[in-house]
Amino acid sequence: MTKLLIVDDSALMRRLLTEIFTTAGDFEIAVARNGAEALEQLGTFSPDVITLDIHMPEMDGLACLDRIMVLHPCPVVMVSSLTAEGAEETLEALALGAVDFIPKPKGALSLEIDAIAADLVARVRSAATARVPRSHRLQERLRARAPRRLPAASNPPASVQTTIDPSPTDIPGLVLVGCSTGGPPALDRLLGSLPAGFPWPVLVAQHMPGSFTGPLARRLDRLCALDVMEVDKATPLASGHAYIGRGDADLILSRRAGHLVALPAPMSEAYLWHPSVDRLVDSALRLLPPQRLIGVLMTGMGNDGAAAMARLKQAGGQTIAEAESTAVVWGMPGALVSRGGASRICALDTIAGELMALLTP
Incomplete structure (x- = not known):
């Protein structure tokens, strides 16, 4: 009991x-x-x-x-x-x-x-x-x-010191992050450890109600070197930015006038959780080659994101699953690992360093 x-x-x-x-x-x-x-x-x-x-x-x-x-x-x-x-x-x-x-x-x-x-x-x-x-x-x-x-307990660790020159006119790739239960503090530590010049936009599908994702984005923006915003309309993507999917909707990617944009889409009944990690990754795979995508699946209940990120890895992309030792709930990353879909399994505080290593020539 x-x-x-x-x-x-x-x-x-x-x-x-x-x-x-x-x-x-x-x-x-x-x-x-x-x-x-x-x-x-x-x-x-x-x-x-x-x-x-x-x-x-x-x-x-x-x-x-x-x-x-x-x-x-x-x-x-x-x-x-x-x-x-x-x-x-x-x-x-x-x-x-x-x-x-x-x-x-x-x-x-x-x-x-x-x-x-x-x-x-x-x-x-x-x-x-x-x-x-x-x-x-x-x-x-x-x-x-x-x-x-905002409590001192939420302060993220010092940012990774490696510097990458940003490219203001070109987006070489995207980092796609999924999380649920335990996700907000995990995002504090992941996004708070990335430098302002991080060259790939970071898109986040965090399971939350619509009234919560705006405050979450504003809180992360105060804590992080990255510019963090909620995606509540069609938003062009830029380096040095992180984009939080609006709750009670799905976060998807599209191409308009030759430029990648993130936008909220009505929740699809084909997906159980929202914003859907699977739908985000699937939309990215339709627009960019898998070699230009990195999937990160962190703490959360259920298995959202595991199927799409496993497809991403199989197609030649990179995926990172948070280790069981640091995940509050190892449902989502554990499901990715069990599918053989994780290129790397990393403790939470090492994920930012892994991203920097993958993007450093």
């Missing part, structure tokens, strides 16, 4: 979540009304996974998460509103160590939560198996004691 601690100040939300996970049949459940009660339960109940509301009295979810990661590091799934403020707070929570988030229903709670019950259970089950790096998170927590809006 998986020991689940549900933390929410709403009695109705606690009851509904308890019913959902009791019905699932493989959870032992405890509840807490706020962050202070949750911390008291860490020693007595010792949860395997926690669902944690952000807005609570006495001690809010972010303050509670900070303490959990020191006192009892374990997978935490945030319960978040799909607003701009909710997105910023959720990204901060992911930087502090939360492994995933679930949307808080907006309408009649008892009706809407039934529609997302299956997804809730799947996400919490997956989170319960996630890797939480305990000693590393403790060091981050010690650095995060100063007041912050």
Whole structure:
């Protein structure tokens, strides 16, 4: 049985979540009304996974998460509103160590939560198996004691020092990145380690709602030497830039007036997850030879991207799978490895260096 601690100040939300996970049949459940009660339960109940509301009295979810990661590091799934403020707070929570988030229903709670019950259970089950790096998170927590809006814990490592001259008029190739659960902090470290002169545009399909990808792009732009933007319209590609696919859509490539552009496309029912990594890679393979593409598949639940990146490697392109030792959830990169589709398997903090080596003559 998986020991689940549900933390929410709403009695109705606690009851509904308890019913959902009791019905699932493989959870032992405890509840807490706020962050202070949750911390008291860490020693007595010792949860395997926690669902944690952000807005609570006495001690809010972010303050509670900070303490959990020191006192009892374990997978935490945030319960978040799909607003701009909710997105910023959720990204901060992911930087502090939360492994995933679930949307808080907006309408009649008892009706809407039934529609997302299956997804809730799947996400919490997956989170319960996630890797939480305990000693590393403790060091981050010690650095995060100063007041912050964006926590010091999210600061990426120093950029790779190798310099490549950018080519402002030519795009020799593309880096295609896919990630899901655990992806935002992984993107901090990958994109934050690439220099401003990185010569290939980087396109990112990160599974997220539409209200989250804009704040994610703005946050990464503040942290990175690259210029980072959300693709919310047809956008010409340039070196030294990273492009985040808009949530609730797919990110695809097209050619207009002889130039490569990225653009959002309506979600296709042919793909299960969105923005779809498989669809992004397939669209790139239709426009560029595989030798001018590098696929990077990082932490995430499921297998999105594995099939298309395996085709990319088979056609002669390069692919990198994040190593199991650093992935929060090794679903997506593990699926690529199991297909024989990974040219390289790299720990997260070495992926940027591998990209630089591949692009350095």
